[in-house]
Structure formats: structure tokens, C-alpha cells
Amino acid sequence: MTKATGNEYAIKHCIMHWDYIAPLLTPATTEDEYQALVESLDALLDSGAADEAHPLAGLAGMVGDLVSAYEQKHYPMPGEISGVEALCFFMERDNLRQQDLPEIGNQAKVSEVLSGRSAINLRQANKRANALQDRCSLD
Numbered sequence: 606m607t608k609a610t611g612n613e614y615a616i617k618h619c620i621m622h623w624d625y626i627a628p629l630l631t632p633a634t635t636e637d638e639y640q641a642l643v644e645s646l647d648a649l650l651d652s653g654a655a656d657e658a659h660p661l662a663g664l665a666g667m668v669g670d671l672v673s674a675y676e677q678k679h680y681p682m683p684g685e686i687s688g689v690e691a692l693c694f695f696m697e698r699d700n701l702r703q704q705d706l707p708e709i710g711n712q713a714k715v716s717e718v719l720s721g722r723s724a725i726n727l728r729q730a731n732k733r734a735n736a737l738q739d740r741c742s743l744d
Contacts (some may be wrong), residue, residue, distance in 0.1 A: 612686055619687075628641060628642075628645075629642070629645055629664065629667075629731070630667060630671075630698050631677045632671050632674060632675070633671060633672075636679075639675045639676075639679070640670050642671055642675070643672055645668055646665065646668045646669055646672055649661055649664060649665040649668060650665060680723075688718075688724065688725040688727070688730065689718060689719060689721060692706075692709075692718065692719070692733070693719065694727065697734075699721055703715040703716060703719070706733070707730075708729060708732035708735075709725065709733060710729070710735050713739065715724050
């Protein structure tokens with residue numbers, strides 16, 4: 606009988622624990638599998654695997670890649686949006702009306718911007734950003 610090498614010993618242990626290891630190395634195809642990967646990644650990071658010297662750092666990196674791949678496929682980030690699209694988003698989110706945007710201009714000017722007949726200039730964008738920042742600091 607031959608003596609087991611280090612690799613053979615490691616493979617033997619992997620086989621014994623494969624039911625626990627395999628889900629961590631398998632791409633998620635469902636929301637439940639994705640949530641399980643996220644929870645596993647959280648547990649790995651909580652155990653210290655964010656430190657590159659940690660023995661499970663490589664596993665955390667692999668699980669993180671699987672989580673990222675699922676998110677990119679199922680929760681893609683929007684591409685660049687126009688100033689009008691951003692303005693419409695904030696108006697809807699904050700329940701704003703045209704007259705609630707004096708930093709853009711009067712109601713007629715806001716109408717021109719929203720219809721695409723006029724663009725938001727840098728001064729207007731900066732004023733709107735400042736107004737949004739002021740609003741956020743009050744929350």
C-alpha cells in the first residue's frame with residue numbers, strides 16, 4: 606500500500622466535504638441560489654476572508670465573482686442617462702412638479718427642458734445638485 610501524497614489527502618477531504626463545497630463554486634441560476642451565494646460570501650467576509658492572507662480569501666474571491674456574474678446578468682446597471690431622464694427620475698422620486706424646480710427656471714423653461722426643446726446647462730445642473738444635496742442633509 607502506498608502512502609497518500611499531500612494532494613491525494615486534500616482531494617480525499619474535498620470529496621468527503623463536496624456537498625458543502627460544491628454550492629459555493631456553482632454559478633447561481635435562480636434567485637434562491639443567488640441569495641445563498643450572497644449569504645455565503647457575507648459569512649466568508651465576516652470570518653476574515655476579506656484579508657488576502659486569510660486561508661479562505663481565494664474562496665471569497667471566487668464566490669464574489671459568481672455573485673457579480675449573477676448580478677450583471679439579472680440586475681444590469683443602466684447605461685448613461687440624459688439630463689432630462691435624470692431630472693424626470695428625481696421629479697418622480699421626490700414627487701416634484703415643474704414649479705418645484707426654480708433652479709432650472711420658471712415653469713415654461715422647465716417645460717422646454719422636459720420636452721427636449723432646451724437642454725439643462727451646467728449652471729442649472731449645479732444649482733439642482735446643490736438643492737438635492739441640501740434636501741439630503743435635512744433628511
